[in-house]
Amino acid sequence: MDLPVDPRPDVIKGGFNLSGRVAVVTGGNGGIGLGMAEALARAGCALSIWGRDPDKSDAAADRLRAHGAQVETAICDVADRDAVEAAFEATISKFGRVDGMFANAGISSRGRVSFTERDPAEWRRMFATNVDGVVSTLQVAARHMVERAKTGDPFGRLVATSSVASVAGAAFNEHYGATKGALNAMIRAVAVELARHGITANAVLPGWIESDMTADLMANDKFVGNVLPRIPARRFGRPADFGGIATYLMSDLSAYHTGQVFVIDGGYTIY
DSSP states (O other), rough: OOOEEEEEEHHHTTOOOOTEEEEEEEETTHHHHHHHHHHHHHHTTTEEESSOHHHHHHHHHHHHHTTTTEEEEHHHTTTTTHHHHHHHHHOOOOOOOOOOOEEEEOOOSSSSSGGGOHHHHHHHHHIIIIIOOOOHHHHHHHHHHHHHHHHTTTOOEEEEEGGGTTSOOOOTOOOHHHHHHHHHHHHHHHHHHHHGGTEEEEEEEOOOSGGGGGGGHTTTTHHHHGGGGGTTTOOOOOOGGHHHHHHHHGGGGGTOOOOEEEEEEEEEEGG
């Protein structure tokens, strides 16, 4: 019995060659977002980096251009829907298309506060960025991708940065975990709805990662002493550890892989 020939001859031959593709990475000027963006740049993907700090974004863009990538930046607070719309329009104006949207921008908890004492305003602040901001970001991209599919160009990649806090109880951090759990559920629904347009939707769940967001924790000897022994890989994650999954999800090789949560935590949640 002859096996069917893959109709995409560039898949096996080209693999992770992303030349001609355009991706947006929100929060792509540092941490996990920059780790994703750097791998995408190495694979030939053009990039739009969205962030709130222009100096930090400019520095990230220079770093990405060193890999030969086309890069533009946009000042954007994803909690501001109008800012998201404006940043997306600017990206389309520059590149003409967006093939992948990596909704990576997010905020973390402020201090150690009990659930019983949690200020409702803090819940709203967390959800405004980590849920509403991601929804806005993925929504503008999905609209564009669906319209493009209707013209005979069916391709789209939607990726949300979630967290292992969505699947493992994190005391004093229930509001953060709740936002990330919401993303996991949303991604599954979006994946089912948009698959007919050649659009995939997946979530990436980082574990404990060394970044600006976790710098205070990583400098806390008690935290390191308690957590590091629970990570089978015996190290904390690094932004570069997310380059592989970003490149895979952006490529043709992931065309049949959708609606999933990819846990990248050195084995923390299974140990």
